[in-house]
Amino acid sequence: MLSETEARATAPDEWPPSAAWEGWRPFVIDSRHDESAIITSFILRPQDGSAVPPHRPGQHLTLQVAVPGQPSVTRNYTISAIPNGETLRISVKREPSGRVSNWLHDHAKLGTVLHVMAPSGAFVLPDDATRPxxxxxxxxxxxxxxxxxxxxxxxxxxxxxxxxxxxxxxxxxxxxxxxxxxxxxxxxxxxxxxxxxxxxxxxxxxxxxxxxxxxxxxxxxxxxxxxxxxxxxxxxxxxxxxxxxxxxxxxxxxxxxxxxxxDVEDLTDEDLAPSDQANVAGQGPQRTAASYGGAGATIGRPDVANGLLDSASDAVVASDRNGRIVFWNPGAERIFGFSTEEAVGQSLDIIIPEPFRARHWDGYHQTVASGESRYGAGDLLAVPGLCKDGRKISIEFTIVLLKGTSGRVEGMASSIRDVSRRFDEMKALRKQIAEMQQFQG
Missing domain, CATH: 3.40.50.80 (Nucleotide-binding domain of ferredoxin-NADP reductase (FNR) module)
Incomplete structure (x- = not known):
């Protein structure tokens, strides 16, 4: 459905586009104009004047904005125009309590520098759009x-x-x-x-x-x-x-x-997910695991690692710095339904419900770029997961950063558990308690 030039955007399993940049890239506001009384478009051009790789219509940008007197903040804004190789357009609604949207409307001018992550997101037209x-x-x-x-x-x-x-x-x-x-x-x-x-x-x-x-x-x-x-x-x-x-x-x-x-917690059915905590966690101080070395001991570190990775009880999933799946164990196949052949090489989007993807990629890109996360060791996060058959499940997981010898984040690994049954039981219990309180009242 795209012209020859626009069709250079990558396929879904290559999101974020491999031809795009890594980390934060400085753009300047090239122009701005009002689209309505409350929405303004900002045309962004690379500060170095180089070309802009193509995106897929519907994808968004993650911006880092330095509001004077306040810490830098990040926001996601949809790219509101098709690729042209030179600029990107975002169209921002002024929100009454929006710190960034109000600053952009009131203070951003031609030449203002914004730091931008590469386009990402899966809210895009299908490649084979044969249906209405x-x-x-x-x-x-x-x-x-x-x-x-x-x-x-x-x-x-x-x-x-x-x-x-x-x-x-x-x-x-x-x-x-x-x-x-x-x-x-x-x-x-x-x-x-x-x-x-x-x-x-x-x-x-x-x-x-x-x-x-x-x-x-x-x-x-x-x-x-x-x-x-x-x-x-x-x-x-x-x-x-x-x-x-x-x-x-x-x-x-x-x-x-x-x-x-x-906020995704407002959109999600309360019966679906126990919480909306972010999709990216960090890792605390690294320690070497203790081992038992007594007489006759034959179990070593590789045995423990292989046993956990080959288990079908919990999912273990690893992804590279672009969010493509590079490891998928039997537990992941059991929980999500995708075989190793189907999952490896795909975007993590295959297991993330659509309303959560923008927030996921925001956190993922920030963590990859900075090498740090606001979450520490032992943080147990809970979000909805998406199965191959379209079912949404409640999952809990931990994530660690995988760093190279230079300290650069090369990817992330997570251990994931399906807690849907426990969540359903807790929901039923809360309902019973509410009914009892109503009866007593």
């Missing part, structure tokens, strides 16, 4: 959809595309004219825009199509539910409504693709 596509966005969730639509508009693919965007009114509507221009003359692209609270100057048919909120009834009536791939990005209530509604309508999880701009 539904691009469904709310608010600033339109940003990945714009880059996807730009790519689609330059292709000759005949699969129908429904682009649905929801916003408050004409003042908050970003990219409206641009989106309609992309669809102009394309019978295979349909645009539908909803204003929940149109102003006096907003007229149906002039920039938007429907008054009120989009609901599942409209979506089911106007999209090919039985065959379409749905891409969804927007605020929390929006995501919950349409993720859940499509699932209840029988759309397989493999055809529901999501990106969430917010």
């Amino acid at each position: 596509l539904v691009l469904l966005s709310g608010g600033v969730g339109v940003t990945p959809m714009v880059s996807m639509l730009e790519a689609i508009s330059r292709s000759s693919a005949a699969a129908p595309v429904l682009f649905v965007h929801c916003t408050h009114d004409g003042q908050t509507h970003a990219f409206g004219a641009h989106v309609r221009a992309l669809a102009a003359g394309r019978a295979d692209i349909t645009i539908s825009t909803f204003y929940s609270h149109p102003q006096v100057q907003d007229a149906v048919g002039d920039g938007f199509d429907h008054t009120g909120r989009l609901d599942m009834a409209w979506l089911l009536a106007h999209s090919p539910v039985a065959e379409a791939d749905y891409f969804i990005c927007g605020p929390l209530p929006f995501m919950r409504t349409f993720m859940g509604g499509l699932a209840k309508a029988g759309v397989p999880t493999g055809r529901i693709h999501t990106e969430f701009f917010g």
